[in-house]
Amino acid sequence: MDKPLGIGICGLGTVGQAVVRLLREEGDILARRAPRALKLAAFGLRRDKPGFDPGAVPVYRDMLAVARDPNVDVVVELMGGTDDAKALVELALTEGKAVVTANKALLSEHGDALFALATQQGVPLAYEASVAGGIPIIKALREGLAGNRIEWVAGIINGTSNFILTEMAGAGRPFADVLAEAQRLGYAEADPTFDVEGIDAAHKLSLLASLAFGVPIASAKVFSEGLSRVTPDDFRYAEAFGYRIKPLALARRRNAGLELRVHPALVPEKTLFAQVQGVQNAVMIGGHAVGPTLYVGAGAGGDATASAVVADLMDLARGTQHAMPPLAYRKEAQGGEAALPSTAFHSPAYLRIVAEDTPGVLAQVATILSSEGINIEALMQKAQDSTQEGETTCVPIVLLTRAADEAAIDRAITALEALPAVRGAVLRLRVEPFAAS
Numbered sequence: 001m002d003k004p005l006g007i008g009i010c011g012l013g014t015v016g017q018a019v020v021r022l023l024r025e026e027g028d029i030l031a032r033r034a035p036r037a038l039k040l041a042a043f044g045l046r047r048d049k050p051g052f053d054p055g056a057v058p059v060y061r062d063m064l065a066v067a068r069d070p071n072v073d074v075v076v077e078l079m080g081g082t083d084d085a086k087a088l089v090e091l092a093l094t095e096g097k098a099v100v101t102a103n104k105a106l107l108s109e110h111g112d113a114l115f116a117l118a119t120q121q122g123v124p125l126a127y128e129a130s131v132a133g134g135i136p137i138i139k140a141l142r143e144g145l146a147g148n149r150i151e152w153v154a155g156i157i158n159g160t161s162n163f164i165l166t167e168m169a170g171a172g173r174p175f176a177d178v179l180a181e182a183q184r185l186g187y188a189e190a191d192p193t194f195d196v197e198g199i200d201a202a203h204k205l206s207l208l209a210s211l212a213f214g215v216p217i218a219s220a221k222v223f224s225e226g227l228s229r230v231t232p233d234d235f236r237y238a239e240a241f242g243y244r245i246k247p248l249a250l251a252r253r254r255n256a257g258l259e260l261r262v263h264p265a266l267v268p269e270k271t272l273f274a275q276v277q278g279v280q281n282a283v284m285i286g287g288h289a290v291g292p293t294l295y296v297g298a299g300a301g302g303d304a305t306a307s308a309v310v311a312d313l314m315d316l317a318r319g320t321q322h323a324m325p326p327l328a329y330r331k332e333a334q335g336g337e338a339a340l341p342s343t344a345f346h347s348p349a350y351l352r353i354v355a356e357d358t359p360g361v362l363a364q365v366a367t368i369l370s371s372e373g374i375n376i377e378a379l380m381q382k383a384q385d386s387t388q389e390g391e392t393t394c395v396p397i398v399l400l401t402r403a404a405d406e407a408a409i410d411r412a413i414t415a416l417e418a419l420p421a422v423r424g425a426v427l428r429l430r431v432e433p434f435a436a437s
């Protein structure tokens with residue numbers, strides 16, 4: 001048996017403690033699966049944690065000391081945040097140690113520099129746990145689908161957003177109510193911005209897109225739109241059209257460049273993707289040879305995330321984890337890899353327009369859309385959902401368009417909102433039919 005792989009874990013919160021539990025409880029099985037045993041060699045713990053017993057493993061208050069400990073072969077960064085975590089990962093790589101991290105915020109902000117450093121040092125920087133928790137999606141992209149040109153990646157990669165939209169759909173409750181419940185249940189943070197505005201999903205999508213398309217990690221270039229404008233009525237209307245509303249993260253290669261976007265979207269209800277409920281995550285990948293493949297599972301939680309962290313450690317123990325990450329793929333990148341602005345996106349749209357219930361309004365709506373070359377796929381006028389504004393009765397007009405350039409849809413929305421009969425803002429949700437992908 002080779003010398004054990006010395007593991008230094010920095011940050012012993014939800015994920016860190018779950019990793020320690022897994023290594024302690026499943027040590028025998030893990031040892032049989034790799035030529036090197038996994039050995040806990042150091043903990044980085046800035047203060048004692050009630051209920052956590054380090055046993056005989058040395059504890060450092062200074063995280064950087066873990067990276068310098070000669071018994072540590074791999075530093076496992078599970079602290080979160082971007083400043084101290086960056087300093088720790090940089091030091092570990094500089095010391096020639098492998099790094100395993102679950103930190104998508106760190107990688108989306110500093111990943112290019114850190115992967116460059118790892119490559120220069122010839123050491124692995126592994127990050128399976130940073131996207132979709134327990135789902136081995138990095139491995140699927142990097143290894144299982146290595147023979148494919150990746151055409152698109154679509155994900156439900158923020159469990160909080162999926163929980164909120166699932167509850168809104170099932171119970172017909174408004175966004176703010178369900179968000180408050182998600183916070184009570186511990187699914188959403190006190191400040192939910194990262195989740196409900198799509199920032200967390202944009203971080204993860206930028207990592208997936210980098211690997212899929214060989215482009216730099218650029219979460220700032222991911223277009224994102226939050227969930228707060230979706231109402232319970234929209235779920236009913238979408239259902240009547242045969243769709244569900246899901247928190248979609250999409251990276252798609254087009255001739256002109258890459259569409260990188262995170263927003264609520266209508267997806268056909270008969271697709272497996274639409275059936276992914278609650279805090280579950282899913283990632284669907286379209287490869288040119290294999291076609292669409294779907295991966296579903298727990299996207300968060302200590303044990304599920306620990307499963308991914310330990311998978312990276314097992315790769316290191318087997319010597320199968322290389323210093324390859326996105327950089328090796330980068331060399332393959334050819335033209336058309338720039339992120340497109342949202343005006344260049346191309347998809348069908350769902351529009352909800354509230355308008356006076358007077359003759360001729362539908363004709364005006366149709367005229368505006370057709371003047372922008374946008375075809376209507378389906379249309380409903382929901383008289384039963386009418387509202388009264390003084391003497392005037394208003395009704396929602398809900399329609400699906402065929403695929404169109406987003407710039408044309410933007411112009412049509414501006415023109416629709418300028419119609420005297422239209423009240424308030426028009427809601428536009430993008431539609432992802434998948435079949436056309």
Ligand SMILES: NC(=O)c1ccc[n+]([C@@H]2O[C@H](COP(=O)([O-])OP(=O)(O)OC[C@H]3O[C@@H](n4cnc5c(N)ncnc54)[C@H](OP(=O)(O)O)[C@@H]3O)[C@@H](O)[C@H]2O)c1
Nearest residue numbers: 011012013014015016046078079080084102103300301305
């Ligand atoms: N939880 C999940 O389901 C999940 C899923 C996927 C990925 N992740 C990622 O995994 C990482 C850890 O998440 P978590 O949920 O385990 O977080 P957590 O429960 O808040 O634990 C983080 C731990 O790191 C320590 N820590 C934080 N900043 C530190 C610093 N600057 N110096 C020293 N120690 C520091 C904290 O110490 P104190 O206790 O002293 O504050 C805490 O014990 C994050 O990057 C997160 O995005 C989490």
